[in-house]
Each structure stands twice: as C-alpha cells, then as structure tokens.
Amino acid sequence: MSRGVVEIEGAGLRFGDRVLWSGLDLDVQPGEFLAVLGPNGSGKTSLLRVLLGLQSLSAGEARVVGKAPGRGNRKVGYIPQQRAMDEQLTLRGTDLVGLGLDGDRWGFGLLGAGKRRRRIAELVESVGAESYASSAVGRLSGGEQQRLRVAQALIGEPEVLLCDEPLASLDLTHQRVVSELIDRRRREAGTAVLFVTHEINPILSYVDRVLYLVNGQFRIGTPDEVMNSQTLSELYRTRVEVLRVGGQIHVAGAQSALCEDEVHHHVDERVS
Amino acid sequence: MDKLFDFELTARLLGLDFVQMALLAAAVLGLVAGTLGPLIVMRRMSFAVHGTAELAFTGAAAALLLGIGVSYGALLGAVVAALLLGLLGGRESERDSVIGVILSFGLGLGVLLLWFYEGRASNKFGILVGQIVAVEPQDLTALLVAAVVVLVVLGLIYRPLLFASVDPGVAVARGVPVHLLSPLFAVLVGIATALGVQIVGALLVVALMVTPAAAAARLTASPLRATVLAVVFAEIAAIGGIVLSLAPGAPVSFFVTAISFTIYLVCRLVAYVRGRERRGAVDAVSAASAVPAAHQR
Numbered sequence: 001m002s003r004g005v006v007e008i009e010g011a012g013l014r015f016g017d018r019v020l021w022s023g024l025d026l027d028v029q030p031g032e033f034l035a036v037l038g039p040n041g042s043g044k045t046s047l048l049r050v051l052l053g054l055q056s057l058s059a060g061e062a063r064v065v066g067k068a069p070g071r072g073n074r075k076v077g078y079i080p081q082q083r084a085m086d087e088q089l090t091l092r093g094t095d096l097v098g099l100g101l102d103g104d105r106w107g108f109g110l111l112g113a114g115k116r117r118r119r120i121a122e123l124v125e126s127v128g129a130e131s132y133a134s135s136a137v138g139r140l141s142g143g144e145q146q147r148l149r150v151a152q153a154l155i156g157e158p159e160v161l162l163c164d165e166p167l168a169s170l171d172l173t174h175q176r177v178v179s180e181l182i183d184r185r186r187r188e189a190g191t192a193v194l195f196v197t198h199e200i201n202p203i204l205s206y207v208d209r210v211l212y213l214v215n216g217q218f219r220i221g222t223p224d225e226v227m228n229s230q231t232l233s234e235l236y237r238t239r240v241e242v243l244r245v246g247g248q249i250h251v252a253g254a255q256s257a258l259c260e261d262e263v264h265h266h267v268d269e270r271v272s
Numbered sequence: 273m274d275k276l277f278d279f280e281l282t283a284r285l286l287g288l289d290f291v292q293m294a295l296l297a298a299a300v301l302g303l304v305a306g307t308l309g310p311l312i313v314m315r316r317m318s319f320a321v322h323g324t325a326e327l328a329f330t331g332a333a334a335a336l337l338l339g340i341g342v343s344y345g346a347l348l349g350a351v352v353a354a355l356l357l358g359l360l361g362g363r364e365s366e367r368d369s370v371i372g373v374i375l376s377f378g379l380g381l382g383v384l385l386l387w388f389y390e391g392r393a394s395n396k397f398g399i400l401v402g403q404i405v406a407v408e409p410q411d412l413t414a415l416l417v418a419a420v421v422v423l424v425v426l427g428l429i430y431r432p433l434l435f436a437s438v439d440p441g442v443a444v445a446r447g448v449p450v451h452l453l454s455p456l457f458a459v460l461v462g463i464a465t466a467l468g469v470q471i472v473g474a475l476l477v478v479a480l481m482v483t484p485a486a487a488a489a490r491l492t493a494s495p496l497r498a499t500v501l502a503v504v505f506a507e508i509a510a511i512g513g514i515v516l517s518l519a520p521g522a523p524v525s526f527f528v529t530a531i532s533f534t535i536y537l538v539c540r541l542v543a544y545v546r547g548r549e550r551r552g553a554v555d556a557v558s559a560a561s562a563v564p565a566a567h568q569r
Binding site: 052053054070071072073076078080083085088089090091092095096099100102103104105106107108109134135136137149152162 | 310313314427428429430431432434435438439441442443444445446447448449488489490492493494495498
C-alpha cells in the first residue's frame with residue numbers, strides 16, 4: 001500500500017475529561033471516498049478540524065499530503081454545510097468561487113485578472129452553475145450555493161477534499177448532483193474525499209470505506225463491514241438493527257442517540 | 273431659503289481658501305468612507321461605527337478640555353473604541369449590547385468633559401455636528417496621512433478581509449487569520465471615523481460611512497462595483513453637502529445626510545423596480561416552460 005494522502009496514527013482527541021476518540025489509525029489513499037459517520041458529538045467535525053490545522057490532537061499524529069496539518073494548506077479543499085446568506089450581501093457566485101482560488105492571499109491581486117476570470121469560468125462550468133453564477137449568492141437556493149461551494153473547493157486543485165455535511169438541508173435532486181460532482185472529482189483527479197455526514201444513503205454508491213465514530217469507539221471498513229447490525233450494536237453497546245431496503249441502509253435502534261436528523265455543529269463554530 | 277440658491281454667493285465662497293480646504297478634506301473623507309463602507313455593511317458594523325464615533329466624540333471633548341488638538345483626541349478615542357469593541361464584543365450575540373453599553377458611557381463622559389470646558393460654545397457644538405469650516409492646514413496634513421495609511425493597509429488585507437467577512441467558515445479553513453483581521457479592520461474603521469467626526473460630526477458619521485455603501489448594495493452584487501459606487505455616493509454627499517451649505521451658512525451635516533439619504537432612497541427604488549421586472553421575467557419563463565411540460569405528460 002502506498003503512502004496515503006491523509007495519514008493518522010494513534011490519534012486521540014479529548015476536551016477536558018471527555019474523550020472524543022483515541023487510538024485512531026487511518027490511512028486514506030488518493031482517490032478514496034471515506035464517509036465519516038456517527039451521532040452528534042462523536043467528533044466527526046473535530047476530525048476535520050484536526051486535518052485543517054484548526055485543532056491539535058491530544059495524542060498521536062496526523063499528516064495531510066505529507067505535511068503536518070497547518071492552516072491554509074493549499075492542497076486541502078473544504079466544503080462546508082450550506083448556510084443562509086444575507087440577500088443584500090455584495091458577493092456573486094463567481095466571487096465566492098474566486099475566494100477559493102486566492103482569498104487567502106494578501107493584496108488586491110490585480111495582476112492576472114484575465115487568467116483568474118477564465119479559471120473561475122471553467123470551474124463554474126464544471127459544476128453547471130453558469131446560469132446563476134453572476135447573481136448575488138444570498139439570492140441563490142441552497143443547492144445552487146452548494147454547487148458553487150464545490151467549485152470553490154476544487155479551484156485550488158486539492159489533493160484532499162474535506163466535506164462537512166455538504167448535503168444537509170438540500171433537496172434530494174441537489175443531494176445527488178452535489179455528491180456526483182464530488183465523486184467525479186475523485187475519479188478524474190484522484191482527490192481523496194473525507195465526507196462527514198449523518199446520512200450515508202445519498203453517497204452510499206460512492207463510498208469506499210466508512211469511519212463510524214460512537215462514544216469514543218470507532219470502526220473502519222467497507223460499508224458492508226461496518227453498516228451491519230452486529231458491528232453497530234457493538235459500537236453503540238445496545239441492540240441496533242441495520243436494515244437494507246432497496247439499496248439503502250436504515251439504522252434502527254432503541255436509543256435516541258441514533259436519531260441524527262439534525263446537524264448541530266460546524267467547523268467554524270468557534271469563529272466570530 | 274432663497275439664499276440656498278444664491279449661486280453668486282456660492283461661487284464667491286468657493287474661491288475662499290478655507291472653503292477649498294474643507295472641500296479637499298471632504299473629498300479625502302468621501303474616498304476613505306466609501307472604500308470602507310461595503311465591508312462595514314457586509315460585516316454588519318453600522319452600529320459599531322456609530323459607537324466608535326461617539327467615543328471619538330469623547331476623545332475630542334477630552335482633547336478640547338486639555339487644549340491639545342481635537343483631531344488627536346478624536347483619533348485616540350476612536351481607536352480605543354475600536355479595540356474595546358473588538359475585545360469585548362467577540363461573540364456575535366454579545367456585540368450589539370456591548371456597543372450600546374460602551375457608546376452610552378462614552379457619550380455621557382463626553383458631555384461631562386464639555387461641561388468642564390470653558391472655551392467657545394461653537395467648539396463644543398462642532399464636534400457633535402461637524403465643523404468643516406475650521407479645517408486647518410495641519411489638520412489637512414494629518415487627514416491625508418491617516419487616509420493614506422487606511423487605504424494602503426486596506427489594500428494589503430483586502431482579499432483575506434473580504435473572505436473573512438462573507439465566508440468566515442471557509443476562510444478559517446483556508447488559513448485566513450480571521451481573529452487578527454477583525455480588530456485590524458476595526459482600527460481602520462476607527463481612524464476613518466475620527467476623520468469623519470471632524471467633518472460631519474460624531475452624530476452623523478454613519479451618513480458617510482454606512483449609507484453610501486448600503487445604497488450601493490441595492491444596485492450591485494459585485495464587491496468591486498459596490499465599492500466604486502459607494503465612493504461616488506460618499507463624494508457626492510460630502511462635497512455636495514458642503515457646496516450647498518455655503519450660501520445659506522446652514523450646518524453642513526444636514527446637507528450631507530440629506531444627500532446621502534436621498535441617494536439611498538433612489539437606490540432602493542431602482543432595486544425595487546428591477547426586482548419587479550426580474551420577477552415578471554421569471555414568471556413569464558416558468559409559465560412558458562410549464563405549458564410544454566404539461567403536454568408531455
């Protein structure tokens with residue numbers, strides 16, 4: 001096995017007395033699609049924060065594209081959860097995509113404006129957002145915004161794509177469109193995808209492996225290895241039924257912890 | 273009232289040195305205020321600008337009492353305010369109330385300081401509602417230096433600041449030092465506010481810092497175009513306000529705010545009309561596409 005683009009060894013994360021997870025070993029290969037699942041508070045988003053360099057590990061180490069996680073690694077793309085934006089915000093879809101290219105650079109960046117515009121247009125086209133990319137982002141639907149988010153994350157040619165509930169609050173059509181775009185990128189460019197989600201079904205056909213986090217415990221494996229009654233019952237330490245219905249996976253358990261309809265956390269929750 | 277349209281008097285006054293000085297000061301302020309404005313609006317800092325202006329007033333009042341330059345007092349007050357708001361109002365949920373708390377105390381303190389002051393009453397009034405005609409050559413130099421500093425720093429941090437303002441979550445993930453940029457921008461706003469206080473006064477500084485940008489946001493979604501429009505609107509309000517105030521000798525502040533407000537109303541009207549047209553077009557398109565879709569079924 002070649003060296004992964006994301007390498008995590010003996011990693012642990014704790015906040016005070018609360019251990020989110022420990023002893024985590026994970027090696028994500030180029031082009032691999034890894035779904036990160038688990039109930040709220042299990043540390044899914046914290047794992048992304050670690051890989052983005054926003055959170056240090058309490059134990060072990062992590063490497064992203066051969067380097068320790070650092071703020072602003074250009075080889076890492078990030079797609080957040082959709083959020084409402086102010087209608088009056090003076091920002092067009094193309095500006096949002098452009099920020100992904102050079103929003104972290106100092107200065108105005110007046111040089112190479114033509115090249116920049118062409119690059120943005122390419123990305124906008126690749127996600128099929130031409131018809132609304134010049135509109136104010138605040139007037140776009142959640143699905144339209146998330147397509148632009150994909151373009152924003154991909155414009156820097158990332159080798160790793162970190163996705164934090166990018167499908168939450170989207171309708172089914174846009175869930176499919178956005179996950180297809182992400183899948184296409186990893187197949188065409190070999191970008192590794194870490195996809196945090198509370199709902200595996202929209203991406204089930206793309207997922208190579210699952211990392212399932214519960215109360216400090218975790219399992220890693222193919223969807224079949226992890227998403228079965230025995231494994232999840234062990235993880236949750238209670239009886240959990242996993243039902244496969246029409247190519248979908250449904251997890252049924254007595255515990256309310258399994259009701260994961262709401263998404264409560266964001267990578268940027270400690271911002272502003 | 274007919275003095276308002278006494279063009280001959282206006283023309284004669286425009287030839288005076290101190291009037292030209294005032295116009296130059298207003299032009300510089302318009303440029304700075306218009307450039308910062310769209311970011312202030314994006315970051316929802318209108319109330320913070322108002323609070324900062326009130327502390328610039330407190331600083332100016334203290335300077336007046338101590339007999340040092342009012343502009344230095346205003347500058348100090350505004351920068352302290354900007355830093356205080358940055359430090360105490362870190363969380364969004366708290367920011368609004370923190371500004372209210374600081375603003376009211378600063379204003380009260382300023383009133384006390386003015387009460388101690390035994391000089392000319394017009395000086396007291398001036399720092400509240402503006403005293404553009406009292407711009408001295410050394411004030412103008414200070415104004416120019418401050419304006420250049422603000423614009424250069426803004427130019428350097430523009431892209432990360434825009435990123436952090438409109439999209440903080442992704443900006444943080446991309447390594448933008450969001451927590452550093454917020455207080456830095458607040459200080460830039462503080463400096464600009466202190467400049468504004470000397471021209472339109474502490475009470476009305478929002479008319480130049482916020483209104484033009486809010487008007488521009490109604491017309492365009494492009495950050496660059498919004499900035500250009502905000503500068504144009506701020507210049508029209510600042511320079512136009514002074515020119516109109518010359519003949520009647522009425523307070524500059526009224527004219528500046530009135531022009532600014534009028535521009536805002538016009539922009540809202542334009543946006544409203546455009547929005548109706550756009551909705552009309554969308555309805556027409558969806559009605560047209562609905563028909564063949566119905567046939568296919």
